[in-house]
Amino acid sequence: MATVLVVEDDSNTRMFTSINLTTRGHRVIEACDGREGEEKLLRHLPDLVLLDIRLPEKTGLEILDRMAEDPRLAQIPVIIMTASHLNLIDEDSKNHTMIVDVLIKPFRAARLLDAISKAIRS
Numbered sequence: 001m002a003t004v005l006v007v008e009d010d011s012n013t014r015m016f017t018s019i020n021l022t023t024r025g026h027r028v029i030e031a032c033d034g035r036e037g038e039e040k041l042l043r044h045l046p047d048l049v050l051l052d053i054r055l056p057e058k059t060g061l062e063i064l065d066r067m068a069e070d071p072r073l074a075q076i077p078v079i080i081m082t083a084s085h086l087n088l089i090d091e092d093s094k095n096h097t098m099i100v101d102v103l104i105k106p107f108r109a110a111r112l113l114d115a116i117s118k119a120i121r122s
Contacts, residue, residue: 001025001026002026002047002120003026003028003029003044003048004021004027004049004116005030005041005046006021006030006050007051007055008031008050009032009052009054009056013081013106014030017050018030020109021116033056033057033058034055034056034057034058034062035058037055037058038058041073041076048076048079049076049077050079051064051078051079051080051081053080053084054082060082064098067098074098077099077100077122078098078099078100079101079103079115080099082104084104100115100118100119100122101115101119
């Protein structure tokens with residue numbers, strides 16, 4: 001199964017996501033803010049990143065920019081998790097080819113697992 005980095009400042013969303021992934025055999029690495037997320041991203045080089053856009057310390061868009069600059073990180077698929085509608089995400093973020101899906105919070109487990117499955121296959 002895949003190693004998934006979940007970068008989410010809301011503890012309930014992070015726990016919901018982690019439980020759904022670990023019970024299906026995935027290894028989950030958690031980060032509660034952007035700075036910790038970037039550190040764990042660089043340390044673990046996960047197979048997939050679930051990334052909130054609005055994070056303390058460093059935003060999800062800043063993490064995406066960092067990923068785009070590093071060839072090792074630019075190959076990692078990213079699923080954006082956001083409470084905002086798609087048109088509220090910075091236009092520049094749409095240019096990041098590593099974004100494979102967007103989950104609008106709150107999302108159901110079935111939607112999460114479908115997005116994860118598709119991202120891992122791609």
